[in-house]
Amino acid sequence: MNAKRWIFFIAIVFCEALLNAQSLPYIEKKMYKSPDGKLYVNKSLPIYLFIGTQPDAAKGVVRLESETTKRYANPMYFDSEGYNTIQSPSCVDTITKQVVLPKHNIIFEVYADSRPPITRMHIETKRQHVRKGKIYVSGEAKVVLSATDELAGVDKILYSIDGADYTEYTAPIQLSDQKEYTLKYFAFDHVGNIEAVHTAIIVVDKTAPKVSMEIKGDFHEQVLAGNARIIFFTEDTISETENLFYALNDNKPAIYTSPVDMKDLPQGEYTLTYWAEDKVGNSSDKQTFSFYVDKTPPTIIPEIMGKTYMINGKEFSSGRALLKLTTIDNKAGTREIYYSINNSEFKKYEKPVMLNNTGGRLIVRAYALDYVNNRNEISEGTQSASLPYVDLTGPSIGYRIEGPYLQVGDTILINKTSRIKLFASDDESGLNEILYSIDKKDYTKYTATFNIENEGIHQLDISASDNVDNISSRSVWLYTDNEGPEIYTLFSSPSYQTPINDSIQTIYPPYCKLYISATDRHTSVLKMTYSLNHSPEKPLTGFLTGFKGHNHLLIHAWDMLGNHSSLTLEFWVGEPK
Structure with a gap:
């Protein structure tokens, strides 16, 4: 911005300030004669003395001139505030025209007054507060102005509200609307001394503070933990908050200075009542917050x-x-x-x-x-x-074959006399019971040894449970073999036919041998014995020879399970005829 623009801008601002400035009414400086006859003159005014010979001042009045103090006489000024005199030496009796004795001066009293009145303001309201030069009042206010003057006396008090024209003060000023008022006032006396303008900013506050609450720490709905704190906030945009009060249950109200800490409260139900007052006494409505202090964990x-x-x-x-x-x-x-x-x-x-x-x-x-x-x-x-x-595991299951048996691969060969014994153990909760099933039939509770008589393959399912119902199971394949070995015989020499005792008999030569063997369909031959012609049994080891005449041969065979079979042979041995 160049210099010309700056000058133009400053000129506009100055003119606007002059237009907005509030002008005071003209107050004339003058003389004043009070009801009690005293003469008061504004001390700043020039004084001219006139003298006449008639009571009527309008006739034949001559202005006095001073010969010795001409420089200070027309006009003259009173030097003393208040009481001043104009004197002539010696009093002369108005009838005899003689000097009155004892002599004393003729005195004319004049009171010079240069001091303005002093105006005081008093606000009638419930409560007020001054902050930063402003006067805050509660609800509404009645402004009372009073002025005093030591000499000539107060002539008038003038006031202006919010820049309006000055008005003579005659009665208290009522301020009832909530707002900020700018009140200007001054007084002048009977000789025109003007008091300096007083300015008072008066704020009418009809609004109570607003109170808000915040919970810091752990809480859920209206249940507060022992680490929770209740913090209050107030807002008052006019006269400001004076105090915030709170009361727990029926206790005496206290002034809030720090957060309400749950750690200081026993566990239980509480009702917190709170409200605030501002600096001019406006009080908010009482609010309540009901809560429970919970310090007990689950x-x-x-x-x-x-x-x-x-x-x-x-x-x-x-x-x-x-x-x-x-x-x-x-x-x-x-x-x-x-x-x-x-x-x-x-x-x-x-x-x-x-x-x-x-x-x-x-x-x-x-x-x-x-x-x-x-x-x-x-x-x-x-x-x-x-x-x-x-206990995660079921019982350990075992079995034992009492009697003949033979393990072949995953199958156990038994016979009908073999007894099956089941057992189980549980090192934790203990054995409850043992059940078994043969060939997928219904389970039977095990109480004693048992056998399986029917020839053939069989599936034995064993189940054991402990006392907390853990179950173990085991399957065993069994084959019941009740058949003895099959016995075979073979003579080493051919036979021939010859008549014996009126019949034709088959005869083997004396040098022949009889080979005897046996096989077993499921196991093997364990042993074989023979008895020749009812003689005691002897082990059979291979072949027999040395036969004579008529022979009765009884052969026995046993398999590995003890199954037995036998074979009887009747034959003749001799020379051919």
Whole structure:
């Protein structure tokens, strides 16, 4: 902006200021004769003295001139504030025209007044407050102006509101609208001394403060944790807040200076009443906030859902059991539960947990949070929750064959006399029962040894359960073999026919040998014996020879399961005829 523009801008601003400036009414400086006859003159006015011989000042009046103090006489000025005199030496009797004795001067009193009145303002209101030069009043205000003057006396008080023309003050000024008023006022006396203009900014405040509340820390709805604090805020855009009050339940109200801290309050129900007053006494409506201080964490109750069994003072549960965590909370309610099994990583609990991957002694650690973050923990070393021993395995199953048997691959060969004994053991919750089924038929509870008589292949299914219903099973293939070996005989020489005792007989030569053998369809031949002509039995080792005449041969064979078979031969040995 160049210099010409600056000058033009400044000129506009100056002119605008002159137009907006409020002008004072013209007040004449003058003389004044009071009702009590005293003469007052504005001390700044020039004084001219006139003298006449008639009571009527309008006739034959001559202005006095001074010969000795001509320089200071026309006009003259009073030098003293207040009482001044114009004197002539010696009083002369108006009738005798003689000097009155004792002598004393003739005195004319004149009071010179240069001092303006002093105006005081008084505001009639319930309460007021001064801040930064402004006067804040409550509700409405009555402004009373009063002025005093030491000499000539107050002539008038003039006032102006918000830049309006000056008006003579005759009665208290009523300010009732909520707003900021600019009041200007001054007084002048009877000789025209003008008081300097007083300016008062008066703010009428009819609005109470606004109070708001904030909760810091953990809370849920109207439940507050022990770490929560209630903080109040006030807003008053006019006269400002003086005090904020609060009261808990029926206690005496207190002035709010710091947050209301829940750590200082016992657990329980509370009603907080609060309100604020501004600096001119406007009070907000009382507000209430009802809340509960909750310092108690949830209680955690671990529970095993499923069958349990007590043995020798020790409790067992199965792998099909569920771990259920239940919580009880006094007020806010449980928000989350986390758990750890046997020191594993904590997981959020949402539903009962299967224990099929956890065996042995079960240690559950858990913690629960309510909605205001009160936390309770059950953990080893504090409230350690030692739950039942988790038995994940069923009994160990075994069997034994009492009597003849032979293991061939995955099949056990038995005979009808073989007795089958079942047994099982469980080192944890203990054995409950053993069941068995033959050839897919209904299961039978095992109580004693049994046999399988029917020839052929059989499937034996064994099932055992422990006291927490863990089940083990096992299948065994059995073959019941009740047949003895098949016996074969073969003579080493051919036979021939010859008549003996009136019949034709088959005869073998004396040098022949009889070969005897046997085979077994399922196992093998264990042993063979023979009895020749009712002689005692002898072991059979291969072949027989040395026969004579008529022979009765009884052959016995046994397989490896003790199954027996026999064969009887009748034959002749001799020379041909």
